[in-house]
Structure formats: structure tokens, C-alpha cells
Amino acid sequence: GENVEQHPSTLSVQEGDSAVIKCTYSDSASNYFPWYKQELGKRPQLIIDIRSNVGEKKDQRIAVTLNKTAKHFSLHITETQPEDSAVYFCAASIGDSWGKLQFGAGTQVVVTP
Amino acid sequence: SAVISQKPSRDICQRGTSLTIQCQVDSQVTMMFWYRQQPGQSLTLIATANQGSEATYESGFVIDKFPISRPNLTFSTLTVSNMSPEDSSIYLCSVVKGSTDTQYFGPGTRLTVL
Numbered sequence: 001g002e003n004v005e006q007h008p009s010t011l012s013v014q015e016g017d018s019a020v021i022k023c024t025y026s027d028s029a030s031n032y033f034p035w036y037k038q039e040l041g042k043r044p045q046l047i048i049d050i051r052s053n054v055g056e057k058k059d060q061r062i063a064v065t066l067n068k069t070a071k072h073f074s075l076h077i078t079e080t081q082p083e084d085s086a087v088y089f090c091a092a093s094i095g096d097s098w099g100k101l102q103f104g105a106g107t108q109v110v111v112t113p
Numbered sequence: 114s115a116v117i118s119q120k121p122s123r124d125i126c127q128r129g130t131s132l133t134i135q136c137q138v139d140s141q142v143t144m145m146f147w148y149r150q151q152p153g154q155s156l157t158l159i160a161t162a163n164q165g166s167e168a169t170y171e172s173g174f175v176i177d178k179f180p181i182s183r184p185n186l187t188f189s190t191l192t193v194s195n196m197s198p199e200d201s202s203i204y205l206c207s208v209v210k211g212s213t214d215t216q217y218f219g220p221g222t223r224l225t226v227l
Contacts, residue, residue, distance in 0.1 A: 032214040034214075042220075044205075045218075046215065046216070046217065098214075099209040099214065099216065100146070101216060103155045106154075
């Protein structure tokens with residue numbers, strides 16, 4: 001079945017450094033790839049997404065890249081701040097099932113001052 | 114976006130009982146989904162709540178255990194039936210509006226089964 005792998009599971013960075021999280025997916029029909037940030041005890045919040053007709057998208061300090069040929073996509077956070085500390089989940093749309101998402105296992109990001 | 118509320122926000126239940134979780138959205142949405150997030154884990158899709166018809170369940174989830182209703186375009190319920198401690202999780206609803214892919218999550222219901 002469909003599978004989304006996410007690495008690393010934990011990521012510790014110094015404030016001001018960059019953080020990169022990578023995901024791979026197996027479903028060739030996936031065409032939508034959102035990233036969610038979940039702070040402790042809170043709901044997942046969409047932070048950025050990308051569709052398969054785009055290779056890169058940027059929103060201030062956050063960027064996502066997509067390589068459809070290799071079936072992988074990455075989240076890049078630059079100039080990290082302590083408030084970036086959270087669990088980040090990647091997801092990929094499931095085939096032709098509109099709206100359905102398969103999530104990665106999550107990355108715990110800790111930004112130390 | 115969408116304003117999504119869930120009731121209850123948390124509950125502690127005895128094994129063998131059932132709990133119904135409500136998800137209310139402030140405007141009509143196209144799709145509604147129910148997810149489970151076990152402690153420290155990722156999100157797992159339980160089912161798609163279909164308006165006016167039976168929900169579509171993912172592998173490993175069945176209607177007898179997780180009956181779902183969606184009577185209109187702004188409301189859905191998930192029931193966790195005959196609960197056991199293994200059902201202790203956070204249950205989240207999510208919605209998609211219009212013809213977009215963008216999915217928004219409710220605040221979740223934290224369920225503890227003793």
C-alpha cells in the first residue's frame with residue numbers, strides 16, 4: 001500500500017541554523033504534499049504545501065522542494081527560532097482519493113537558544 | 114480556512130462503554146475525515162465521513178467499532194464503541210473546503226480508557 005517515510009525522527013539545531021526534514025513516498029499518483037506543525041497538546045497546523053506541478057515553494061523562512069522523479073520532498077526552515085520547536089509531519093495525497101492523506105511518522109525539532 | 118470545534122475536548126471512560134465525539138464546522142465543507150493519533154505517534158486516517166451515506170473506512174477500522182455519521186455539510190460524529198485501554202488516543206476531525214486539497218484539523222478529543 002501507500003507509504004510515506006520521514007527522516008530524521010528527531011532534529012536538534014542551534015537557534016539561527018537551518019533545519020531540513022526529508023520525506024519519500026511510494027504512490028506515483030500522489031500529487032499534493034502538505035507539511036504540518038504540531039506543538040505539544042495542539043492540533044496539527046498546515047505550514048506549507050506543494051503540488052506536483054511545482055518544484056519549489058517558499059514562504060518567508062520555510063521552503064518545500066519536490067522531486068517527483070525520485071518521489072521525495074523536503075522541508076527547509078532557515079534562521080530557526082525557539083518557537084520553531086515542534087513535531088513536523090509530512091503527508092502525501094493518496095492516489096486518486098481526493099482529500100485523503102498518508103502521513104509520515106513525524107520529526108521532533110528542538111531549537112536550542 | 115475553517116473554524117472547527119470538537120466536543121468533548123477530553124474524556125476519561127470505563128472499558129466497555131462508548132463515547133460519541135462531535136465535530137462542528139462554521140461553514141459548509143466538502144470533505145470531512147476522522148483521524149486517530151496515539152500517544153507520541155503520527156496521524157492515522159480512520160474514515161471519510163460521507164454526507165448522507167455510510168462512511169468509507171480505511172484498512173483496520175470497521176463500522177461496528179467506529180460508527181460515523183455526517184447528517185449535513187457542517188457536522189459529523191465519531192463513536193468509539195466498546196472501548197478498551199488500547200483506544201486511548203487523540204481523535205481529530207479534519208475538513209477540506211471547496212475544490213481545494215487544503216485540509217484543516219479540529220482541536221482533537223483526548224480519550225483515556227481505564
